[in-house]
């Protein structure tokens with residue numbers, strides 16, 4: 001165990017490209033694979049911490065991309081980390097605050113600092129964050145399927161596998177008819193929808209019809225940056241609105257809660273800029289009795305492990321999108337892989353993220369590697 005400051009000596013960016021087991025479709029389009037960086041961070045004692053970037057190749061979900069992530073890390077954020085020792089990972093977001101936004105780039109590096117810190121303490125990341133759960137509940141996010149028949153089959157299979165709640169992606173002309181059939185087949189399952197910003201306030205009357213399906217929530221129906229119109233919509237809906245794309249920070253959460261724009265928050269570590277900001281959102285939402293859950297970005301094992309750790313925080317009271325490794329991957333880059341049993345994932349207790357890197361698999365998927373050293 002070490003209480004001395006962390007001096008980051010070396011950062012290696014492993015650029016990976018992994019094929020999804022099956023394509024994932026949303027209101028924006030279809031993804032066949034995931035490209036991202038594994039961040040390997042090494043301190044003076046040779047102890048290593050790992051992070052994973054979550055931005056996609058194209059900026060459909062947020063403005064960040066794989067390329068902007070690399071640019072931000074290489075030209076701005078990594079130099080800031082080398083500049084001075086870090087007493088505690090909570091300092092990293094403050095140090096990064098001289099750079100505007102680019103939250104996913106920041107979170108990827110900050111995640112590696114947290115893992116490194118936890119490993120130096122010989123404690124689990126979940127413990128270092130203040131999380132207490134020993135296992136977490138797992139929901140599934142099901143992409144838009146070729147037909148409703150396919151969707152019903154995927155739902156059936158997911159229920160048999162034990163998932164605790166079902167989320168389906170919707171878009172205009174692929175919503176109420178689909179929901180009617182899903183509810184006919186599965187009248188009582190915990191069900192929610194995610195629109196990824198596919199509607200506008202002009203659809204208000206139409207969206208009110210969703211209330212009859214007794215959904216747990218409707219995720220991000222309106223504009224990706226909108227807070228005001230979601231507040232107008234929430235007043236008209238019984239179904240709770242959950243914000244995803246609109247939430248970049250604790251300040252956004254505060255505005256949304258104060259204006260009544262949503263009743264539930266989806267937190268993605270990358271979108272809000274890291275684990276420290278996630279902790280703050282957890283604490284604020286606890287005080288204001290707003291349920292929180294952890295969203296997913298089709299992460300490989302390292303990102304998945306960070307999601308598991310953060311879901312152990314006390315206000316993460318709804319099942320999230322973080323599933324087992326085999327939900328998306330033929331082979332994951334960690335060992336052991338993340339597994340699910342009866343809709344639950346056991347939180348690892350080993351140091352840091354609690355999983356080891358499977359280097360053989362990682363190297364199979366690696367398309368590039370860049371090494372950065374601190375100048376003395």
Ligand SMILES: O=C(O)CCC(=O)c1ccccc1C(=O)O
Nearest residue numbers: 061141196295296297298299321
């Ligand atoms: O299973 C996952 O990792 C999350 C799936 C998902 O819903 C999603 C996947 C990619 C981009 C955005 C979203 C979303 O939550 O809106």
Ligand SMILES: [Mg+2]
Nearest residue numbers: 194219220244
């Ligand atoms: Mg979403």
